[in-house]
Amino acid sequence: MMVQPVLLIALPLFFAFLLPLISLWSKKVLKYVVMGVMAFNAILAFIVLIEALKAPIFDIIAGFQPPLGIVLMVGPLGAFIALVINVAAFVISLYSATVTKEPLLKYYMLSLLILMGATGMVLTGDLFNLFVFLEVTSIAAYGLASYNKDRKGFEGALKYVIMGSIGSSFVLIGIAIIYAQLRTLNMLDIATRLGEMDPYTKIVAFVSLFLGFGVEAEMFPLNAWVPETYDGAPHPVSAMFASMSAKSGIFALARVIFTIFAFSNYLWFVVIMGILTVFFGEIIAYVQKNIKRMLAYSSIGQMGMIIMGLGIGTVLSVQGAFFQMFSHAMGKALLFIAAGYMIYAAGTDRMDKMKGIGRNPLIGIPLLIGILSIMGMPPFIGFYGKFYILMGGFQQGYYAIIALFLAASIVEVAYYARFIKIAFEKSERKYPAPNIWVYAPLIIFAIIIVLFGIYPKPVMDILSHVAAFLAGGA
Amino acid sequence: MSIVNILIQSTLVALYLFLAICIGLLFMGIARKVTARIQNRVGPPIYQNFIDVGKLLAKKTNIKHNWIFDFAPLFALAGVLLALAYLPMGGYKMLSGTGDLILLLYIIAIPALGFALGSGASANPNAGVGVMRALTLMLSYEMPFLLVLLALMIFYNTASLSTLLEKQMSFAWGIVALPISALAADIALQGMMMEKPFDIPIAPHEIASGPLVEFGGKYLGMLMLYSAGSVVLETTLFVDLFLGGGVVLNPATYGVVAYVVNYLVWFALIFVVWMIAVFINAVFPRFRIEQAFKFYWKWPTVIAAIGLAQAYIMSVFLGVIP
Amino acid sequence: MTDNPNPLPSIIPEKDWKKIQRMLSKRSLWMIHFCTGCGAMEMPPTMTSRYDMERFGIIPMATPRQADLLLVTGYVAVKTLKRIVRVYEQMQDPKYVISFGSCPINGGLYWDSYNTIKRLDKYIPVDLYIAGCMPRPEAIMDAFLKLMKDIDEGRADGWLRYRKYYDKYRANQMRVFKRWDE
């Protein structure tokens, strides 16, 4: 059967506005409805992926032919990232069941919207839609970030709003420049006719788009909002940011770099931005005492690694980058969920107050698996991305940068090891046992991490399409 | 190698070992006599140590603390005999064709280790302190001694004692070729024999004869046999390394006569080496253990290093190949 | 204290074996001198070059395990006696005791002291007394020769007596000691 990828976007949107009606009938079912929608979406994404593996899908909306009309351009990689986002969204939605703070209705609407926006950003083939979906994602994210209605929440949200809006205005400028010069918004069309642009303006357009999506992609130095927003947001929301909005942002970035402007001589600069992101992310994470901030900075580091992988720009490294998106989405979501439980159980977010919290195997084992995966230890999925990015770097001969990167990741290992030590050391303190909504998602993520870590063949097969993507396709 | 041959060889080896122990006891008696003469005394008869050993072995009662206590006499005597068996005496190879200097070096450790085990098995603190001193002393004198061995092995380009003897006979004795090393070796030998000023481990007036404190009767008797053997062992080691093992006639040409003559020469040589040790022993006070360590790792080591340098230069740069 | 049987009955007859043993043990008397009193002063000249006792194979030993001959040099206080007995019991048979001076014989000038013993012989078997206060080195040398003669003729059998009348000796000892461990 032929699945319309548009469903992936339409379904959450539709249900997001259906939710108020449902809530009139009963508030209890909301979360189950959302879970159902997201589960169905995940299955849909899987089918789309299978379709897309046969051939890239071009789904034209409202009959206008490209380059005029708006179009969904679903390549294997897009479908893959969409699948990752949807799966993450579904599993996180299980954890969202622990959120009890009113207004639940708004929470669920916004979480559906952020899913819709993120998926849209990945699937769309049209620059302006990209901007629209970016806006949807960001605005939903702003709402969710300040959902706790406390000082931290508002402060984080405010900074996110400022940075995010500057970023999206950059994007708008970039789009405007391009449209002014080329009179089209379809990506492939732009890519083919890029030569007609005046090079200097082209750079400006590129940089605008690059920076605009860089905000979502947590690129240095545009990532200052990350720690506070992640810290202030509710725990499921931090997980969503890490695994959904950030991923869509980085994928958009990848599109900008490869599909639209296929510069080769600009890439080394991207690499430098990537390594800077890694470096500052990791070493600042080392000195954090607050667990969610530590995770936030470490996810900055991870995103920097992905940017590096994109910038290195060999097939191998870009495969690594995409694998890293997958592993980071899974691992970091797991860690944020675990962190949420810990903060709830320990009653504080300071790590040194969490002695022995991991000694309960239901928490401890998934936590350990997640951390090892983020550290890049085989046989967990975190390893392959890191290794491939490094090997790609070696192909290009970026020795110094890789040495710097390895130094940074030794720092990463150091602070995660410190956390493991605290989490597993002996203490007589008793912590409340996690309920199913906490450990079910943890275990699902852990299983995914181990499974694809031991047998990564399916992912590798999907990533073998990277070459085509680099060539400027979808 | 026929069975008869093996039997003849082994009886010869047994004979040589028996003689070696007797010579050792005799030498200890001579040492007592000489020391007495130096101190203007009459001194005991030179066969005194035979009597002592006999008396000790004939004691009516013997005590031990536990089964590990028995390790001392057994390992000590067996080990020293084994070590002697790997040492050419008066040109007779014994087993030294089938085991080289480094094997010998480690076999020498067997009696020491057994002795240490046995004395450790008595709960007497003096024993522990004594063994500690003995091991520290060993670490001290091995430093120059190993450098000396290295110099010899590099210069004569062999680690096998029998080959070393042949090369010394054909080329020149070690003391002629490497006099500096010979000097260092002799200083090390004083410590190896635990004669004054290095009799720190068995200092009777400080730690009640250290490791020996709990041994009496047959245990002490066998340990006396062991020390008699080790006297011959150490002197012979020096003679074999530096004085050509006393080989003056080539057994290949002169046959049995050569063996007899060489044996006598060897006896004279080890007597000389032993007398040097005894004279030093008779006139010196005792070092403290840390003084001994500092002493050995300072001057003898420097001398031995110079000797090693000489051997190295001669064999590598000047190309003197014995 | 069990006696060990003669190890080589088949080779050497019992009688000759005893003779050989006596001959050996008389020619090498290793002594441990227990310096209880002034008698100790007389040992150095006896050892050193004036009257060199080593020529008879007599040399001082560090521990009773190695010694055959116990010298009690001078008066014996009760407290000292305890040590003397222990040292004596740690020595290995055959073992001999020589006591110096008049004090171990009859208390000497400590005869009315409240904590010295009068006769050492009540507590451990003494093979030979050297009278005098103090005995001169000549006397000591003479004593040694006498002891060697006794050993040769099998008269120096203190250790056998101690073994035979062990409980009597122990009873005498316990009469003066209150407890063993102090």
Place this chain on the structure above:
Amino acid sequence: MEILGIFGIFVLVPLIGSVIAYLFRKYAVAVAAIFAAVPSIALYPFYDTNVSRIINIGVKLNLTLDPTTWFFMLMLDTLAFSALLFAIPYIKKAQGNFATLILVALAGANGVLMARDFLSLYIFWEMMSWATYLLILRKSGEYARRYLLFGVLSAYFIIMGIGIVYYYTGSFLYSATTGIPMSGWFWILLFLVLGFGVKMAVVPLHVWAPYAYCAEQPFVAFLSGGLSKLGTFGILMAMYSIAGISILQGFGTFRGVSLFGYPFALLGAITAFIGTVLAIFQDDLRKLLAYSSIGQLGYVMVGLGLGTSLALGGAIFHAFNHAFFKSLLFLGAGAVIYRTGKYKISEMGGLGYKMPFTFLFVLFAIFALAGIPITSGFISKWMLYEAAIAKKFVFIAPLMLIASVGAFLYCFRILYGVFLGQLSEEHKDVKEAPAPMLAAMFILMLPLVIFSIVPGWILGWISKILVSMGLKPLEYSTFAYYSPIGNANMLIMWIAFMLLFMVSMIIFMMKKARVVDQLDNYLAGEAPTQVQLHAAHNFYKPLKDTWAPVLKYSINRAYEKFSQFFVEGFKEIRKMYTENPQDYAAYMGIAFLIFVLVGWWLL
């Protein structure tokens, strides 16, 4: 299982076993022991075969089981099995994750040994590394982190090596390393040797070892005996199989020894010396053994560096011996600790009378460690010495020899402090170690004795390895072995020793001896009932005083200062994120300008 072949037997069985063992909460270790026994038994059919297999899990794992791998795997699997056997009584709580992690480490180790391409090498290496880290975490929490950091450091050195290979060849296969220039080879080998050297605890990369070896003894036995040999194996493969002797000779030679290898040989000799000296002064039994194994691996490093046929053979043989005697020592220490609950040597004493079998096993291990010729520990040391002396190396040889003399000192420290001397009051009723522990120790003792009588067998296996690496085979017969400058015949030595032992036995048997109590002892006439006679505290004080000026320098402290400096720096950099939106907006502006300018400059 036949479908997956060697991968199935040696990697999957332990992995599956690790999951299954975790489910048997109370009997986990016993089950794990069974699963560890499978590979060590399944190994024997593969003797002198050459099986390879490619497993495709998305990345291709090229695995091969050839004599080299077989030899090392024999060592490791036996160790793992006996360590788990020992652990059955030893591990009381949280058996599940102990058993699991040991098996994961074993699977990783087997993988490393079988890997014939860098990717799978790295995968299995890291698997082994983190499993080990978690095992250390069980006992000594703070220091586990130190181990992990050094483990990761080594992994990253290895990654650098791999990367440079990949840069030149574009392939991960060991076999595909042709056409790499000498400069490339230099960096590859340097990084690989450093990386594996960390696992071998070569000075100055050794600081993790003394703390890591304070974990549970059965595991430490496996770590020190087995896993550290992966470093040996790695260097062996890197230098003599991947690069090959001709490349090494290409760096220029000094008396037939590669100029690349010689510095490492010297470093190994220095390691042997430093490790020994530090071991002499330890009072903690586990730390003493740790430093001693640092020293012993220094010998192996010497052999690997010299790389003549004799030296390399000696290195492999010494690695084998060290695997067995050091694990035996750690297990013996474990048995003592299990019975007494004490770690300090000065607090033990006299246990040899209560635990005779443990004492005998440890005694044999110590003979092997000290190189007493009645154990195989002597032969490997002999080969290394003769290799160094035959080449006239006047710096390496003395260091090794004096280090082996120093080994006597700490060996006696263990013997006297733990097993001899006075049995203190509180240990009056200590019992012999339980049967599984004794069985495990016995298994480890056997090779040390057998190969000392019949060295020919193992020298044959080693010669196969050497030949497969393009070196000359060793000169040996069944009982004897030869070097350019000497020879030794173990059979004659054994017979002579036995005969002479009988002789002294006869003299000894002539008289019976009476057993007296340990307090009936010459104490200048005193015979107290309650007294501490054990002279084991600060045993080598005079020596320590003489060494004091040298010992006050510590590599450990240098590392701590270094890391402190960096943490301070991080605190400074953290100030960059002023929690102030204006600054962040400014950052964006600046970034925009820089990007655009760079872009224009690039045009």
